[in-house]
Amino acid sequence: MSVQELEPDTPEPEAGRWAKVRQWVLIGLAAAILIPGIAFIIGWFVIDVDTPQQIAAKQGQGVTLMYNDGVTELGKITGKPRTIVGSGDIAQSMRDAAMAAEDPTFLSNRGFDPLGVVRAVAGQLGLVDQSGGSGITQQYIKVATASDAPTITRKFVEIVSAAKMTSVATKDEIITGYLNTIYFGRDAYGVQEAAKAYFGHSAKELTPSESALLAGLIQQPSSGNTLPNEVSVERFKYVQAQLNKNNLMSQADRAGLKFPENIQPFLGSGSGPNQYIKNQVNDELANGDTGGIGAATISAKGYKVVTTIDKGAQDRAIEAAREIMANQPANLRSALVATDPRTGGVLAYYGGERNNERFLDYASRAQPPGSTFKPFALTAALKNNISPNRTYTGLPQVFPGYAPGVEVQNAGTPTCSRCSLWEGIRQSINTVFIDMVTKGDVTPPQIADAAHEAGIPEKFTSDGKTVKTLQGADGVTNAGIALGEYTVTPKDMANAFGSFVNDGKRNDVHFIAKIIDDKGTDMWHFEAKNKPVFDEANAQNNTDIARTVTRAMEAVVPYSGARLANNRPAAAKSGTVQGAEGMAPNENTQAWFVGYTPQVSTAVWVGADDPKSNGPIALKGNFPCRSSNSVEAHDIYGADEPACIWKSFLNGYLAGKPMDRFLPATKFFGGGGNNNGDDTFTNAPRPTSVTLIPPTTTSGGEDPDPSTTNKPCIPGINCPKPPTSKPPTTEPSDPPTRPGPPTFPGGGGGGGGGTPRSNEE
Known part of the structure; x- marks a missing residue:
């Protein structure tokens, strides 16, 4: 049998391959046209359009807005x-x-x-x-x-x-x-x-x-x-x-x-303090990341917005503000913001009564924070591994290279001539922080960085321009940042201080917890980031920085007479701002008290303004917060009405809640130092303050630069020196019950003596 030899396969002609390619391309194009076309026709008959x-x-x-329990209605918007x-x-x-x-x-x-x-x-x-x-x-x-x-x-x-x-x-x-x-x-x-x-x-x-x-x-x-x-x-x-x-x-x-x-x-057709919450939620729906679900969808589909607002906290915030602000001068304003440090959610938001003729939300209005900004200067020092026991001068003096020939002063007399950073925070000593900055141990931009990391926004818009925060119009941040020269809002201060109690982890401040449908199913919810901010590379160092700042501010609470009920652990800082256009340089215009417990961070601001001019006026109060400053029409400092509102709010809101405590740091920054053994805390309620410069007219007859108007300054540095007067007699507002900052082995500096004087805001 003969075997027929099989011929090998011959390759397909080139023209044949291209013919198949063209065929599949045509099929694809036809599908691309026909399928959408068919879908379009079907959709035409199925989809209805409203009038x-x-x-x-x-x-x-x-x-519909709900409180954070998801059950109780807060109100409606739009x-x-x-x-x-x-x-x-x-x-x-x-x-x-x-x-x-x-x-x-x-x-x-x-x-x-x-x-x-x-x-x-x-x-x-x-x-x-x-x-x-x-x-x-x-x-x-x-x-x-x-x-x-x-x-x-x-x-x-x-x-x-x-x-x-x-x-x-x-x-x-x-x-x-x-x-x-x-x-x-x-x-x-x-x-x-x-x-x-x-x-x-x-x-x-x-x-x-x-x-x-x-x-x-x-x-x-x-x-x-x-x-x-x-x-x-x-x-x-x-x-x-x-x-x-x-x-x-x-x-x-x-x-x-x-x-x-x-x-x-x-903003909004409603009245009363809660209307400001509605406005904040409305803005968050328009600008925030809510999974593409906006107000139009929520309204049409009957969804509900569950806010972060805690009804108990909100009610107590309003009660505390009204309690302290009753029978006060008509021009006095106040604001309170409380946040959950673990999430950044706003628990209480009081921007004012919303019945003054301008409807301003003071909780989101930027103001100079005064000495409440000093904890960010301490944070920058710790990031540079500087011990809080390192000492700087507590005495008024001229600092070389800073405001030549001008003596930097303190509003009161510190109890030390060489003062540690611990004491600088507790007694709010201006010269300590100016000395630290002018020595180059900490630079002004480093303080700004620490504040931004904690949660102060890096920019905002003003007069049609993007303005970077915590610097002047010339783009320079000067040493006055340590004393609260640049403006911030109570909302941002509450959130930034929350990063300290949250062990150096920041969350974005927000008002919307979740969006739910009519069955209660989550359509979107906020996810907390808890981002380490002070040292991203070293988690323990990040935690220790935050806990050390907390330890420093714990001493301020009894020093200011703001200790909470049952000695509940708390940390805080006060601040006072003086002077403005047309005012004497030693007249107070704004006062702050910002602090936290392990559960909640709270910022309180009190100010006075003229509805006609929009500008600040002298800050006078009638509420007897401290026996040393209880007369009617007294000058308001941070330790007065602001501290009273802060204390009243937290005592009411936290009543019956667990007595959580702050955890200690595990690291002694900079090797420590014993501050010459002078770690005893004493009470001295007289405030330290930051003053606002009256605006000046430029040479050539031009209008003053708006960036310099109402710019805070340091008493005795770059603003008029107040007239010499004898300070009022004061008395301790609250006896100390706990020791001062821990004594760390190592270097340090000498403590000073002297008679205790009121030096706290």
């Missing part, structure tokens, strides 16, 4: 009625500005911009940076469908609904409905409410500049709460450019468009 009236009604349901106006009642300039800012092709597109959609989908797939890609009709649909989630499914629903709406409604009806429903900030839903909230008149009366401002706020509504600021100014400029680019405004008109004047914000 503008239905959309507005859904928004009007409001957002539920006030709004006015639906017709096309003829909206200024054409507003319609033009909205189209220019949000959807330049609105008048010609079919409800969506294909290129914008492609960019958005690519962003969802991680191919490019995420961007919205939604035009006016899609944004309108997003409100109607109550979906803020950044998903491809939501985007598909938007596209189908937008196309469907465009086929059944005119462009005029769509833009009118859109402007009647979107959020503009200041609790204003719809353009009519926005025109009233920002300018005090109707939407029909909006000018081109006012329209440009409102159109710019559509993407950043919370930036409208305080105008102007960097975001609102940049958005205003963007709208100007877009109007000109799309031939809706001439170059000449664009050049003449100025940022408009606006009325004082009235």
Whole structure:
């Protein structure tokens, strides 16, 4: 039998391979067209679109806020009625500005911009940076469908609904409905409410500049709460450019468009202290990371916001403030913020009674903190491995290289001529910290870094500019930072001090704990980060820094007469600010008491201001917090009304709660030192203070630089020396019950003698 030889396989011709490739490409393209097309057709018949009236009604349901127990209702936000106006009642300039800012092709597109959609989908797939890609009709649909989630499914629903709406409604009806429903900030839903909230008149009366401002706020509504600021100014400029680019405004008109004047914000329709909480939650929903769930979704779907606010803490905060502030001068203001150090959640928030004519939230208003900032200077020293037993001068003197020829003073007489950092904190001795800084042991930027690490924000917006905190307008941080020269808010101080009690771990301050549906299921919840901040590389050193600062501030509490009931462990620091424009340099204007127990960190601020000028005035009080300063119309220091509010709040809130204690540090920084054995704590309630410089006029007749107005200074350094007067007779406010800072073996410096004098704020 013959065997037929098999021929080897011959390779497929090149043309055949390319034919198959083309075939599969065509199949893929067909699928890419047919599948979305079929889905689009199905969606067209399945997806319904609400009318503008239905959309507005859904928004009007409001957002329900709960206390942190998830059961007790705190209140509602964004539920006030709004006015639906017709096309003829909206200024054409507003319609033009909205189209220019949000959807330049609105008048010609079919409800969506294909290129914008492609960019958005690519962003969802991680191919490019995420961007919205939604035009006016899609944004309108997003409100109607109550979906803020950044998903491809939501985007598909938007596209189908937008196309469907465009086929059944005119462009005029769509833009009118859109402007009647979107959020503009200041609790204003719809353009009519926005025109009233920002300018005090109707939407029909909006000018081109006012329209440009409102159109710019559509993407950043919370930036409208305080105008102007960097975001609102940049958005205003963007709208100007877009109007000109799309031939809706001439170059000449664009050049003449100025940022408009606006009325004082009235944030929210409610009254009373809790309204400030609602405003904070509203801003957090607009700006915070809540899993893409915004106010529109919460309102339409009936979700609830469980806040971090503890009802017991909030009630006690209001009671404590009202108790101490009753029968006080009418111009006296106060604020209290309490946070949970383990999470950064705000437990109590009192920004004032919210019945003064300006509706200012003092809990979030930046003020110079005075000597309450000295713990951050101690933190910077510990980070440099400087022992808290290292001594510096307690005597007034001229420091070489700092304010040449000017003597730095203390407001009282310290009990030591060479004073340790322990005593510098306890007695609030200015010269100790200026001596430390001018010697180069700690630099001013290092103090700023320590404060930022603890939780003081690194920047904020002011007059349309990004301003870095804890430095001057020239970008320089000077030694006055150790004495509280730069402004901070009570909210941020409470959170930053919480990083000390939380063993050097920081959490972001926040008001929203979670968002739940009508069955109580979590739709989103906050996750605490507990980030080590003072030494990320060495966890134990990070902990020891925080615990050592706590140990130093424990001594301040009895020294200030603020010991809590049953000797509950607490650590705190007081501060007082003096002087302002048109005032004597030794007149107090603001006073602070900031501190914590192991469970809660609390900042209290008391100030006085003139509603007409917005500026501070002399701080006088009537509540007899201390027997040494109990007369009516007494000068208020940190150890007076602020300490009383702090003490009353914590005693009430913590009554019946476990008596937790602070844990000790395991490390002796810098090798220690025994401060010559002088570690006995004595009481001396006379405050140390920081003074504000009256503004000066520049040479050439120009207005003073706003960055120097009300700038704090150190008595005897860079502000007028107060007139010489005999200090009032004082007495100990509370006898000591525990020893001073621990004595560590090693170096150290001599203690001083002298008669104990009041030197605490």
